[in-house]
Structures are given as structure tokens and as C-alpha cells.
Amino acid sequence: MFEFRYPYFPTAKTRSILAELTRDLGSPVEFPLLPDHVLEIFRAVLDRREDLEFNLAEPYLFLSYPIVVLLSSLCARDREFEFLRYYVANFYAKQFKRAIRVDPNPMEAITQIFHALGLQIFQDPLDPYLSIPLLSYVRLVAAGGDEQARLVYQRLRGGAIRDLEMKDLQDLLREHLRRQIITKIATNTQQESRGIFTNPPELELTARVRDLLLANKHLVKTRETVHLTREMWPPCASNLYGRIGAGQNLTHHERVFLAVFLLATGATLEEAVEAFSPAPDFDERLTRYHLEHLSGLRGKKQVYHVHACPTLRSLGICRKASDPVCRKFMIKHPLNYYKFKKKRKMTGLAKK
Numbered sequence: 001m002f003e004f005r006y007p008y009f010p011t012a013k014t015r016s017i018l019a020e021l022t023r024d025l026g027s028p029v030e031f032p033l034l035p036d037h038v039l040e041i042f043r044a045v046l047d048r049r050e051d052l053e054f055n056l057a058e059p060y061l062f063l064s065y066p067i068v069v070l071l072s073s074l075c076a077r078d079r080e081f082e083f084l085r086y087y088v089a090n091f092y093a094k095q096f097k098r099a100i101r102v103d104p105n106p107m108e109a110i111t112q113i114f115h116a117l118g119l120q121i122f123q124d125p126l127d128p129y130l131s132i133p134l135l136s137y138v139r140l141v142a143a144g145g146d147e148q149a150r151l152v153y154q155r156l157r158g159g160a161i162r163d164l165e166m167k168d169l170q171d172l173l174r175e176h177l178r179r180q181i182i183t184k185i186a187t188n189t190q191q192e193s194r195g196i197f198t199n200p201p202e203l204e205l206t207a208r209v210r211d212l213l214l215a216n217k218h219l220v221k222t223r224e225t226v227h228l229t230r231e232m233w234p235p236c237a238s239n240l241y242g243r244i245g246a247g248q249n250l251t252h253h254e255r256v257f258l259a260v261f262l263l264a265t266g267a268t269l270e271e272a273v274e275a276f277s278p279a280p281d282f283d284e285r286l287t288r289y290h291l292e293h294l295s296g297l298r299g300k301k302q303v304y305h306v307h308a309c310p311t312l313r314s315l316g317i318c319r320k321a322s323d324p325v326c327r328k329f330m331i332k333h334p335l336n337y338y339k340f341k342k343k344r345k346m347t348g349l350a351k352k
């Protein structure tokens with residue numbers, strides 16, 4: 001059933017099923033494994049795993065989703081657990097991708113999702129591709145999407161975005177979902193969360209999740225080493241690093257620049273991999289593979305160098321306007337900026 005398979009795109013029916021089922025939520029007879037299932041989801045979130053250790057019937061997946069989101073809201077109010085917003089959102093975005101991949105009728109599912117979101121989508125009889133009316137498209141990417149989703153890259157014809165393939169739609173929906181969950185976790189009011197978790201079994205579950213988070217804090221890599229040098233970074237690199245931290249995907253050129261910059265300023269391969277970890281499409285194996293290429297450990301064994309400022313400007317990566325050092329000292333290369341700041345820091349320390 002659509003509602004069970006895609007609980008994160010709720011329909012009117014979702015709400016009525018949820019109301020019906022949650023009447024029994026406190027009853028260990030109906031859903032005895034629900035607390036364990038919720039805990040397993042948090043474990044997978046912490047490990048950045050997509051697979052759950054046990055497979056349960058769809059009602060469990062359906063029921064656990066709002067509970068995980070509400071518990072994340074409760075926990076993410078503590079600064080040390082703020083990361084949950086992005087980790088949980090990324091987890092469900094990946095779950096969606098998997099669900100649509102194994103869906104026997106993905107086109108029908110996508111159409112239903114669009115309806116659930118109050119958006120339109122259509123297919124011309126003679127056209128294998130799909131189209132989204134402009135207004136629906138704008139609403140879909142309103143919270144910001146990947147670079148490729150920008151209107152400027154789309155084919156606009158007859159008031160609709162044309163020539164969309166299934167993969168484009170999946171990417172658009174995945175990104176939309178991810179952003180919705182981040183916002184939901186951040187904005188669930190205290191009352192909303194507390195109002196639901198008032199019964200002893202639910203309070204116990206909240207305590208167990210907190211214990212789990214506290215016991216596994218070490219699994220959340222903090223990107224600390226990078227933080228130590230970041231005050232010396234030029235705004236172009238800092239901006240990209242901050243955007244990844246906020247769970248945004250970067251374009252190819254942005255990734256390559258940041259990766260090469262990190263390596264050039266002394267980050268180890270592991271630290272550089274970790275710097276990319278909050279990205280929604282983060283794949284540890286692939287990131288390490290690319291970094292090994294860029295640092296000359298693979299392929300042609302060629303070490304890639306950091307682009308100079310004019311190239312970064314033409315790629316839209318430069319943030320000179322926001323920084324007095326770039327403007328005043330006519331910086332021509334990001335590494336010059338870094339060396340300049342480093343020297344100034346060392347001189348300052350020596351004077352103390």
C-alpha cells in the first residue's frame with residue numbers, strides 16, 4: 001500500500017491510518033517490536049547505514065517514521081544532537097531512493113507522491129518524458145535543491161518543465177523530502193513533541209534513544225581537525241564547507257575545489273573524507289576514491305592543484321565581495337589567502 005511504503009509523503013489516508021493504529025501504540029501486544037525498531041533506526045542513522053538489521057512488516061516502517069522525527073526534534077534541541085536533523089533526513093532520503101527502486105510501479109508511485117504534495121505532473125501521449133507545470137516545479141524546489149535543479153538548467157516549454165526522466169523526478173523528490181524532514185525536525189514545537197510523548201512507554205523510549213545517542217556520540221565524526229584551521233580559510237572554501245555542514249550537495253567543480261583545497265592545506269585523506277560526510281549524497285567509498293585520485297594516489301598519479309582566483313570566479317565559487325582581505329590585498333590565489341592568514345596568526349602569537 002502506498003501509504004505504508006512512503007509514510008514520509010503523507011496523504012489524508014495516512015493521517016487516518018495513523019490515528020487508527022496509534023490508538024494501540026501503547027499496547028505491547030499489537031506492536032511489540034516498535035520500540036526496538038525505532039532504536040534500530042537511530043542506530044542505523046548513527047552508523048550512516050541504509051540497511052536495518054531486521055526486516056519488519058510495513059506497518060512498523062509506517063509507524064516508526066513520525067516517532068523517529070518527533071524523537072529527533074526532542075533530542076536535536078540539545079546542541080550536541082543537532083546533527084540529527086541532517087543525519088535523519090539523509091537516512092530517509094536514502095530509504096525513499098531504495099523504496100522507489102524496488103517499487104513494481106514507480107511511475108504510479110511518483111504520480112501519487114506528487115498528488116500527496118499537492119503538485120501536478122503529466123506525460124504527453126507522444127512523449128516518453130514527463131513534464132511538471134512551472135508553478136509545481138517552483139514549489140517543489142522552493143526550499144533549494146541541487147545545482148542541476150535550478151530553473152536555468154531546465155527546458156521550459158508551454159508553461160511546463162519538460163523532458164524529465166524518472167531519475168530526475170526521483171532526485172527532485174529525494175531532495176524535497178530531505179529538506180522537509182530537516183525543517184520538520186527543526187520546527188516541531190516543544191508542545192507538539194511533548195504532547196505525544198507523555199505515556200510511560202513513550203517516555204521510556206525517549207530515554208532509551210537519548211542513552212543510545214550519548215553512548216554512541218563517538219560515531220558522529222565532528223570534522224574537528226578541519227575546524228581548527230578554518231579561521232584561516234578564504235571565504236570561497238569556507239562557504240562550501242559551511243554548505244556541506246548544512247546538508248547541501250555541491251556541484252562537481254565545488255567539490256573538486258574544496259577537496260583539493262583541504263588536501264593542500266594539510267588535511268589527511270581521512271579528514272578530507274570526513275569533511276564531506278554531512279552531504280546528502282555522501283558515499284564514503286566513492287569520496288575516498290575521488291580524493292585518492294585528486295591527491296595522486298590513483299590513476300595517472302597526478303596531483304591536482306588548487307585553482308587560482310580568476311578560475312574560481314568564472315566557476316561562480318569566489319566570495320570576494322564578502323571578505324575585506326580578498327578585496328584589500330588583491331588576493332590572486334586561495335592558498336595565498338591561507339598563507340597570509342596563517343602568517344598573521346603566527347606573528348600575532350609570537351608577539352603575545
Ligand code: SF4
Pocket residue numbers: 234235236237308309310312313317318319320323326331332333334337
Ligand atoms: S578572491 Fe580568491 S581567495 Fe578570495 S574568495 Fe575569491 S577565489 Fe577565494
